[in-house]
Amino acid sequence: xxxxxxxxxxxxxxxxxxxxxxxxxxxxxxxxxxxxxxxxxxxxxxxxxxxxxxxxxxxxxxxxxxxxxxxxxxxxxxxxxxxxxxxxxxxxxxxxxxxxxxxxxxxxxxxxxxxxxxxxxxxxxxxxxxxxxxxxxxxxxxxxxxxxxxxxxxxxxxxxxxxxxxxxxx
Amino acid sequence: xxxxxxxxxxxxxxxxxxxxxxxxxxxxxxxxxxxxxxxxxxxxxxxxxxxxxxxxxxxxxxxxxxxxxxxxxxxxxxxxxxxxxxxxxxxxxxxxxxxxxxxxxxxxxxxxxxxxxxxxxxxxxxxxxxxxxxxxxxxxxxxxxxxxxxxxxxxxxxxxxxxxxxxxxx
Amino acid sequence: xxxxxxxxxxxxxxxxxxxxxxxxxxxxxxxxxxxxxxxxxxxxxxxxxxxxxxxxxxxxxxxxxxxxxxxxxxxxxxxxxxxxxxxxxxxxxxxxxxxxxxxxxxxxxxxxxxxxxxxxxxxxxxxxxxxxxxxxxxxxxxxxxxxxxxxxxxxxxxxxxxxxxxxxxx
Amino acid sequence: xxxxxxxxxxxxxxxxxxxxxxxxxxxxxxxxxxxxxxxxxxxxxxxxxxxxxxxxxxxxxxxxxxxxxxxxxxxxxxxxxxxxxxxxxxxxxxxxxxxxxxxxxxxxxxxxxxxxxxxxxxxxxxxxxxxxxxxxxxxxxxxxxxxxxxxxxxxxxxxxxxxxxxxxxx
Numbered sequence: 001x002x003x004x005x006x007x008x009x010x011x012x013x014x015x016x017x018x019x020x021x022x023x024x025x026x027x028x029x030x031x032x033x034x035x036x037x038x039x040x041x042x043x044x045x046x047x048x049x050x051x052x053x054x055x056x057x058x059x060x061x062x063x064x065x066x067x068x069x070x071x072x073x074x075x076x077x078x079x080x081x082x083x084x085x086x087x088x089x090x091x092x093x094x095x096x097x098x099x100x101x102x103x104x105x106x107x108x109x110x111x112x113x114x115x116x117x118x119x120x121x122x123x124x125x126x127x128x129x130x131x132x133x134x135x136x137x138x139x140x141x142x143x144x145x146x147x148x149x150x151x152x153x154x155x156x157x158x159x160x161x162x163x164x165x166x167x168x169x170x
Numbered sequence: 171x172x173x174x175x176x177x178x179x180x181x182x183x184x185x186x187x188x189x190x191x192x193x194x195x196x197x198x199x200x201x202x203x204x205x206x207x208x209x210x211x212x213x214x215x216x217x218x219x220x221x222x223x224x225x226x227x228x229x230x231x232x233x234x235x236x237x238x239x240x241x242x243x244x245x246x247x248x249x250x251x252x253x254x255x256x257x258x259x260x261x262x263x264x265x266x267x268x269x270x271x272x273x274x275x276x277x278x279x280x281x282x283x284x285x286x287x288x289x290x291x292x293x294x295x296x297x298x299x300x301x302x303x304x305x306x307x308x309x310x311x312x313x314x315x316x317x318x319x320x321x322x323x324x325x326x327x328x329x330x331x332x333x334x335x336x337x338x339x340x
Numbered sequence: 341x342x343x344x345x346x347x348x349x350x351x352x353x354x355x356x357x358x359x360x361x362x363x364x365x366x367x368x369x370x371x372x373x374x375x376x377x378x379x380x381x382x383x384x385x386x387x388x389x390x391x392x393x394x395x396x397x398x399x400x401x402x403x404x405x406x407x408x409x410x411x412x413x414x415x416x417x418x419x420x421x422x423x424x425x426x427x428x429x430x431x432x433x434x435x436x437x438x439x440x441x442x443x444x445x446x447x448x449x450x451x452x453x454x455x456x457x458x459x460x461x462x463x464x465x466x467x468x469x470x471x472x473x474x475x476x477x478x479x480x481x482x483x484x485x486x487x488x489x490x491x492x493x494x495x496x497x498x499x500x501x502x503x504x505x506x507x508x509x510x
Numbered sequence: 511x512x513x514x515x516x517x518x519x520x521x522x523x524x525x526x527x528x529x530x531x532x533x534x535x536x537x538x539x540x541x542x543x544x545x546x547x548x549x550x551x552x553x554x555x556x557x558x559x560x561x562x563x564x565x566x567x568x569x570x571x572x573x574x575x576x577x578x579x580x581x582x583x584x585x586x587x588x589x590x591x592x593x594x595x596x597x598x599x600x601x602x603x604x605x606x607x608x609x610x611x612x613x614x615x616x617x618x619x620x621x622x623x624x625x626x627x628x629x630x631x632x633x634x635x636x637x638x639x640x641x642x643x644x645x646x647x648x649x650x651x652x653x654x655x656x657x658x659x660x661x662x663x664x665x666x667x668x669x670x671x672x673x674x675x676x677x678x679x680x
Contacts, residue, residue, distance in 0.1 A: 001311075011358060018351060018446040018495055021392055021423070023363055037288035038276055039310025040326045082358070106208055106358040111450050112622060118207035121291025125312050129299040140209025141171075142295050155358055156210045181528060188521060188592070188616045188665055191562055193533055252528070276528040280621050282452060325528055341651075377628035378616055379650025380666045446548055452622075458547035461631025465652050469639040480549025481511075482635050496550045 001128050003043040004073040005030050008064060008088075009050040010081025012105035012116050025050040029109030030079055033120045053081025053088075053104075061091045069095055075127045076100040079120075082150055082157075085136060089145035093134050101127040102145075103137045106155055171298050173213040174243040175200050178234060178258075179220040180251025182275035182286050195220040199279030200249055203290045223251025223258075223274075231261045239265055245297045246270040249290075252320055252327075255306060259315035263304050271297040272315075273307045276325055341468050343383040344413040345370050348404060348428075349390040350421025352445035352456050365390040369449030370419055373460045393421025393428075393444075401431045409435055415467045416440040419460075422490055422497075425476060429485035433474050441467040442485075443477045446495055511638050513553040514583040515540050518574060518598075519560040520591025522615035522626050535560040539619030540589055543630045563591025563598075563614075571601045579605055585637045586610040589630075592660055592667075595646060599655035603644050611637040612655075613647045616665055 007013065007028040015026030031045050048067055049060050068076055074097065080088055082104045089102050103123035109116035123137040134145035138157040149160050177183065177198040185196030201215050218237055219230050238246055244267065250258055252274045259272050273293035279286035293307040304315035308327040319330050347353065347368040355366030371385050388407055389400050408416055414437065420428060422444045429442050443463035449456035463477040474485035478497040489500050517523065517538040525536035541555050558577055559570050578586055584607065590598060592614045599612050613633035619626035633647040644655035648667040659670050 011356070014356070016351070016354070016363065016447055016451065018422070019492055021351070021394065023356070033288060034310065036283050037285050037292075037310050038326060040328060041310055107356055108451075110452055111356065111448075112452050113206050113450065115207050117287040118203060118291035118294075121288035121293075121310075122207075122295040123291075124288075124310050125292040125295035125307060126299055129296055129312055137295060140204065140207050140211055140291075140294050142299055152359055156208060158210060181526070184526070186521070186524070186533070186617055186621065189662055191521070191564065191593070193526065277526055278621075280623065281526065281618075282620055282622050322528075373628060374650065376623050377625050377632075377650050378666060380668060381650055453546050455547050457627040458543060458631035458634075461628035461633075461650075462547075462635040463631075464628075464650050465632040465635035465647060466639055469636055469652055477635060480544065480547050480551055480631075480634050482639055496548060498550060 001041045001075055002073050003041060003075045003077055003124070003127065004071050005043055005045045005077045005079070006064065006067060007045060007047045007079045008053070008056070008060070008081070010053050010079065010104045011107065012079050012109050013050070014108040015110055023108070025052070028079065029116055030120060033109065033117045036117065037121060037124075039124070051081070053084040056081070056084055056088065061088050064088060065091055065095070068092055068098065068100060071098075074098050074132070077123050077127050078102045080104050082106065082138065083152070085138070086145070086148055086150065089134050089136055093145050095134070097132050099127050099130050099132050100134045101130075101137050101142075102135070171211045171245055172243050173211060173245045173247055173294070173297065174241045175213055175215045175247045175249070176234065176237060177215060177217045177249045178223070178226070178230070178251070180223050180249065180274045181277065182249050182279050183220070184278040185280055193278070195222070198249065199286055200290060203279065203287045206287065207291060207294075209294070221251070223254040226251070226254055226258065231258050234258060235261055235265070238262055238268065238270060244268055244302075247293050247297050248272045250274050252276065252308065253322070255308070256315070256318055256320065259304050259306055263315050265304070267302050269297050269300050269302050270304045271300075271307050272305070341381045341415055342413050343381060343415045343417055343464070343467065344411050345383055345385045345417045345419070346404065346407060347385060347387045347419045348393070348396070348400070348421070350393050350419065350444045351447065352419050352449050353390070354448040355450055363448070365392070368419065369456055370460060373449065373457045376457065377461060377464075379464070391421070393424040396421070396424055396428065401428050404428060405431055405435070408432055408438065408440060411438075414438050414472070417463050417467050418442045420444050422446065422478065423492070425478070426485070426488055426490065429474050429476055433485050435474070437472050439467050439470050439472050440474045441470075441477050442475070511551045511585055512583050513551060513585045513587055513634070513637065514581050515553055515555045515587045515589070516574065516577060517555060517557045517589045518563070518566070518570070518591070520563050520589065520614045521617065522589050522619050523560070524618040525620055533618070535562070538589065539626055540630060543619065543627050546627065547631060547634075549634070561591070563594040566591070566594055566598065571598050574598060575601055575605070578602060578608065578610060584608055584642075587633050587637050588612045590614050592616065592648065593662070595648070596655070596658055596660065599644050599646055603655050605644070607642050609637050609640050609642050610644045611640075611647050612645070
């Protein structure tokens with residue numbers, strides 16, 4: 001497997017700038033996590049956008065789609081802010097022949113109790129185990145795009161009516 | 171999904187006892203990692219053995235097998251020392267109707283740069299995405315049992331001749 | 341030594357609220373750090389204010405002063421935002437008979453590479469080793485109040501003209 | 511202040527070697543901690559020995575003493591295993607004109623809940639605030655050498671009969 005990772009910002013990559021008393025999107029956290037995970041496959045990481053996902057525009061999503069389509073690789077992992085992750089996933093749904101998995105984090109990867117490393121592991125397994133399609137790997141679950149929403153009040157992702165990836169394999 | 175987790179010791183659960191100037195197997199790390207991962211599924215964690223995997227006996231493996239077979243659940247995740255993980259996986263290979271995934275860590279989960287959270291995420295996705303069978307989720311890969319070995323010198327798991335879970339889905 | 345700790349907010353206590361996509365002041369980090377530090381002295385932690393230090397008012401500082409004066413203890417440690425730490429320290433300068441040490445952090449204590457634990461250790465030693473007076477323990481240094489400023493551009497505290505606590509003891 | 515740091519091994523510098531299923535003394539943890547602490551003073555770190563402190567010999571202690579005496583600097587910080595820290599401190603007690611502070615950790619610095627960063631902060635403040643002499647900074651306390659012992663059963667350092675550094679300053 002060669003894994004192409006595109007990063008788009010979001011909480012997972014947030015750092016704290018003391019000079020601003022504020023967080024900002026920092027460098028992608030994915031490379032450090034993959035190194036900690038001692039992964040034994042080839043991968044490339046490319047930063048496409050650095051935004052809170054609420055600020056992503058149609059142009060940003062068109063760019064993400066174009067870069068995924070242009071990639072020669074079958075396995076695509078996208079780190080993304082959680083608030084509009086499902087929306088961007090919809091935009092990529094009809095790309096054929098690629099397994100595309102979105103993940104992100106509820107807590108910045110730099111935090112001691114972040115969910116980032118766990119979520120990235122989840123996404124890495126999903127991208128290599130699943131048929132072509134678009135998926136969201138969050139809250140310990142792997143959801144098919146279009147059948148999942150973020151429950152912001154509860155701070156988790158949950159299935160909407162349809163079946164989950166798990167059930168399709170059951 | 172209801173996930174049944176059995177823990178058997180290994181590096182992932184090692185803690186440092188100052189009073190002994192030594193590492194020992196501590197409480198299972200899995201529950202803390204799943205909490206950090208903010209997982210949205212039901213799970214139970216049961217500690218079966220607390221050993222370095224080099225010290226596991228045939229009796230220990232018979233116990234592990236018996237408990238997996240007796241579980242009413244389809245999704246089984248086993249945390250295990252890395253040195254004989256492939257051996258225990260072989261012992262479970264002909265259990266029908268269950269997706270059984272082994273994982274562990276090269277560095278104790280209590281370490282700041284441990285691979286434990288990433289590996290557990292990997293295993294959690296594998297257990298819900300794959301057909302019944304026995305798998306090993308390590309080094310960022312999901313391997314079918316019987317087609318994987320630990321390369322101790324390199325500190326990673328690698329495929330042996332056969333195909334990986336990924337290729338079966340390709 | 342009985343150590344009285346007052347917390348007032350600041351970066352050290354910031355947590356990330358996914359529901360707001362924003363940092364806010366959370367519960368004081370000091371108790372967890374002292375537990376990690378395995379300290380062998382009695383202490384009490386009381387939260388007086390929960391603010392970015394740029395938002396502290398004269399009333400807040402009067403409250404802090406009143407609580408320090410009313411404390412029966414000689415050793416006082418105050419966690420505080422870094423931007424106006426020197427200003428609050430000035431307000432307490434003429435309180436007699438107490439060793440009062442301010443500290444805080446440039447990165448939230450919840451971050452993996454935070455300076456919070458190191459800074460709190462610095463302050464705990466200063467409060468037990470120094471004569472009565474008001475001090476700031478930051479950037480690995482212990483400064484007498486009134487002889488220190490935050491260099492925001494450089495992200496550190498530095499002496500202003502006068503002597504440091506170290507030099508007084510030299 | 512120019513701080514000379516000598517490292518001698520001990521739990522603080524322990525890492526876990528998967529290939530050996532064992533811990534060993536690794537590279538000194540002090541530089542990373544000082545960087546996290548964003549310290550604003552000059553320092554040099556030199557590794558003299560890499561041992562569990564139970565294995566330190568008279569020759570090792572003679573070496574440590576010789577290097578401390580030969581240092582042109584007044585401020586000396588020594589990281590050391592906790593089991594014989596008080597013994598090595600005794601060996602240095604009559605060196606004049608230097609403030610020498612020992613510290614270490616009950617849990618390896620690489621652990622997420624280690625006391626190493628807190629302890630190093632404690633030692634850094636002690637070395638700059640105290641009169642020449644030999645001290646031990648552990649368990650949140652600063653002890654004069656000769657008046658402290660490790661209570662191994664309790665996992666902490668405690669005063670023995672005499673007065674602590676704090677009381678001398680009271």
